Amino acid sequence: MLSILGFSMIAVFMYLIMSKRLSALVAIMLVPIIFGVIGGFFTELGPMMQEGVEGIASTAIMILFAILYFGIMIDSGLFDPLISKILKIVKGDPLKIVVGTAILSMTVALDGDGTTTYIITVSALLPLYKRLGMNKIILATVAMLSMGVMNMTPWGGASAMAMASLNLDASELFLPMIPVMGFGLIWVLAVAFILGKGERKRLGVVEIQHDHTNSEANSELAATTVSRDYRRPKLVWFNFILTIVLMASLIIDFMSLTILFMIAFAIALLVNYPDLKDQQDRIAVHSKNALAVVSIVIAAGIFTGIMSGTKMIDAMAITLVSFIPESFGPFLPVIVAYASAPFTFFMSNNAFYFGVLPIIAQAADAYGISAAEIGRASLIGQPIHVLSPLVAAAHLLIGLVGTDFGDLQRFAVKWALGTVTVMTIAAIILGVI
Template sequence: MTAAIGFLMIVAIVALLLKGKMSPVVVLAAIPALAALILGFGLPDIMKFIADGIGTTTSNGILFIFSVIYFGVLADTGLFDVIVNWLVKKAGNNVIAITVATAIIATIAHLDGTTAVTVLITIPSMYPVYKKMNIDERILLCITGACMGVMNLLPWGGPTARAATVLQMDANDLWHMLIPIQVIGCIINIALAVVMGMIAIKMGAGAGKGVEIESAQEEKKEDDALRKGPKMLFFNFLLTAVVIAGLSVGIGKSYVVFLLGLCVLLAVNYPDQKTQQKLIKKHAPSAIAISATLFAAGAMVGVFDGTGMLEAMASAIMGIIPPALGQYIHIIFGILALPLGLCIGTDAYFYGIMPLVMQVGETYGVASLNTAIAMIIGKNLALMVSPLVPATYLAIGLTNTELKDHMKFSIPPYYVTSVLMVFLGIVIGVVKL
């Protein structure tokens, strides 16, 4: 009963998100609460489940508030105009060059293993280029997410560290086994960027074809008045480099770093109080909307864990696998990793599903290490398309894209990439049959 309700809940949530009939906040919070009620849990229990789940997302929620405002204000200073103009000049009229450049930027940006930072570096700098060249913003999201998924195999990336914890081994040792897969993934991503560039051209992308969205005259004058001179551009670039460096070395809580960075950015560029308030009010709505959706996703995870639906669903999945396929259970779950990653949070996947699969695999002679390697590949590719991953909402918020549109566009190439990486992992012997 518990497993059935859990599966029905996931189907309902995914269907509603894809159809776009309700706000993600409503879907992610209300549907799990309703499922918990059906399972017989009382209101106090459900409230506790939700509170526990939201508690795990608080830091990221605060991070998004300050980071979105920071990069919004930074864009107002005109810093990204310089970056955009340089990129456009280098790429010229070559749409494919722009999509490949996106893949390279996202790959380098994710060297620190932080999803939010990668999104905040790649999306704001490339989004204006895509608009000018009339390239579909879903392509920007797709390429960025694919590169993040592959680079997240680094030992300081969350999935590898979690899998290593379950395996009770050093994360660096596990990463060394994953390096060939990671190299293959980077090559596939460059190929994906080329294909996406070709698709963009067929969709009408190209120099001079972009639609310039002119704001109202008063609004345009106001934006122009906020632009800073060349002298401030170097300071703003240096400040942003310091902020990103602080995030990379883990000098403190990420939201504290962005809060302090925002304070300095506003104080130096806009010492007038009224202007500071105007800028905060300008960018606050999108920041709050992203954070609210994130908290709702946390509520869903809390209900998942608190009601025991996760464990019941995992057991049900194990029960339907025929004994004859037991020796291939790691391959089966490697192929199912992306779909599972869409519905299940990272912690739930690695600390809930993976140990169960590893346990079943051991009974069929499949080493736990082999199972972990197969399962980690596809899960990473679901990184920026899952409604349970904070970076997903940050990315779609920065590009003004609907979640359902992003999912419909990006899931097919992500799934093909994940299956291809598992298959090539088998070919080169990283994943053993």
């Protein structure tokens, strides 16, 4: 009965958010409460929910300060020199322009926000694509491929949801994935080289005036991102060193990621915007994006707390294991790596990571496969996820570039599937899955 109750709860949850009857934030809290009451756990729900929320509090705080930190870096103009340098180097060479697109989008995507990544990348480089007559779908494809890999960061959404649903911390789930992401980024650069070489062959190298193109791109960038009043060009080196130290500290893992981002944010805010009014303005600008991500992570504590406390997840896993052939058990991580691509394409990340992943992880436990391993595997499908029409940022990108969604998907899907394959192979070789 618990198994039936659990699967019914997942089905209702997924239906409500995919049909847009309820927001994911509301559904992830109310649906498990209703099914917990139906299951006869009314008097026990309070402690279950409390335990679930407490279990993911640290992850939610880390994500909050990571989003605020990278928001401050973008506002202060940390990436402006990179944009100018790329525009100066690429000039009229289509090959260099496409590779520059990859480098810029990868760097900006560090903040884990697709909207910001697409706005900055397209605003900086679309004038070049237009002027040379280059295929704008290539610009959108390369930006999406970069975002597909960088979306695996804990503050990007997918990892945060996986950590929340499986009750893992970043050192267990994300840190082992860093080298795998590295291979994914190398693949994106390789794809950019191939596509750029094709454009160079088609168009040749065109001599253009750097100053005109650069000013045009920068004017669009200024109009679509942040007022120049908040740029801090004299602090670029300080911000760069601070970010490098932060990234190195994350990899060394000598301190909690939550504490590292809190400290880094405090330093960045104080140094770049010592005036209290400026600090309040910068926090307010990024609070909407931060609230959208953090609120769903905290709310997921209710979902996971009830799923675990009522033992529904255990009953569902037993049922699922009974349907998996014995010979398939050891290969579950690889199966999950590939299955996460269509799962997260046809349903939202919320539905997959909170509805499907915990069941798979519990089932994998019967074969001696850890939840962390399944969680890592589940992230590998993100390059396909970013192509989904369910992703709001994808629609923004389509609008900025001025192309058709179907054309972009047909062009980009084979390259995105290549990213998934490369990262899966790398994860197996490195022992990550």
